[in-house]
Amino acid sequence: MKLKELYITNNLTSLESLAQRDKVINGLQKFNRVTNFSNKMLGELMQCQDDQEKCYILCRRYIHLMDHLFKISNDQNYLKVMYLNDYRRVEQLSMDLKDSLQERYKQLILENNIVNPSELSPLPVSKEKDESPTEKRIFQDKFIGPLDLFNLLQKRQNFLLVDIRPNEHHQACRINCKMGTLINIPEEVIVPGLSANTLGLRLNESIQEVWEKRDSFDVIVLLDSDTTAYNYLGSKLERLRSFIVEVSHYYSNIEGCTAEPK
Known part of the structure; x- marks a missing residue:
């Protein structure tokens, strides 16, 4: 097995x-x-x-x-x-x-914690941009709170914030995201059996255009209002993360955020 x-x-x-x-x-x-x-x-x-x-x-x-x-x-x-x-x-x-x-x-x-670099398999390295997931990690924890998100919003980071709250909640309480990119993928469209690509086909044209460029962001933050580390398993956040990670292990350290402080 x-x-x-x-x-x-x-x-x-x-x-x-x-x-x-x-x-x-x-x-x-x-x-x-x-x-x-x-x-x-x-x-x-x-x-x-x-x-x-x-x-x-x-x-x-x-x-x-x-x-x-x-x-x-x-x-x-x-x-x-x-x-x-x-x-x-x-x-x-x-x-x-x-x-x-x-x-x-x-x-x-x-x-x-490998000490001897020779033990690692050689990976292609770009001098212009290091694609290593370790180097791209913005947060130390998979789960972040409002303060972590606020600090991220103040930085000039190339990040994508995905709000999975229902559209009416997203519109009523929209986050001011000047430095990054914010999209809303309502939780009702995140259903089992989809891939990241097939999910994109369910989105409207403007959001789909951003979603298809998700690999160009340094970090993706998934946001809802009620998921915590304790009920994350089986949640819509976990499902959406799996859609992304199964296609691109570049985002294996993708972050999750809830409205509750850590």
């Missing part, structure tokens, strides 16, 4: 923070809601084992959820018959993923 590249974080501690118990239990106090949600989560985690980071988060959340379910249930025998085998299977999968991710994160750190 070919594994997806690591893209969420570079350590298990950060990954664990995305799977905290309180984030799963909140709003799921009723027994039937918990069981329905746990079954849905089980199906999803079993289908994404090639994406080890996402699968690990789902495994940990499933375990937290089932621990809560066993705690509040008045019928322990029923739960054991219905869920114990699945619980143990996910628990084992979680341990296997943890071991694998620890090794992959170690390797990732080694690859990002």
Whole structure:
């Protein structure tokens, strides 16, 4: 099985923070809601084992959820018959993923801290413009807050700001973007199964013209009003980022921005 590249974080501690118990239990106090949600989560985690980071988060959340379910249930025998085998299977999968991710994160750190340049494969270098993604990184984190965005807006950077809020929200609260380029791609057009190019065909002519030149920007910032690092997985921001990155790894460090401070 070919594994997806690591893209969420570079350590298990950060990954664990995305799977905290309180984030799963909140709003799921009723027994039937918990069981329905746990079954849905089980199906999803079993289908994404090639994406080890996402699968690990789902495994940990499933375990937290089932621990809560066993705690509040008045019928322990029923739960054991219905869920114990699945619980143990996910628990084992979680341990296997943890071991694998620890090794992959170690390797990732080694690859990002290579001392001997001769160990790297030669890459074409342009004297006029360095195309290295590392050199182009504007922010240290994948997720930025309003202050980071404000600071970017004050600089003469060649950047593209993509606002995915509904058009009426975009028009009512439009960002003053003098130094860069701002376009609105409403979240309703960001649907599964598209590529960056096919998405462009759904845009109006003026926005499509900018979208087709996205590789000419040094940095792309994706913006909405309610996505955070904790609900990023499966969000429209993640989907739009994947459309871009799958075509051009030049933007593998593409930034995301929400209206909430970090």
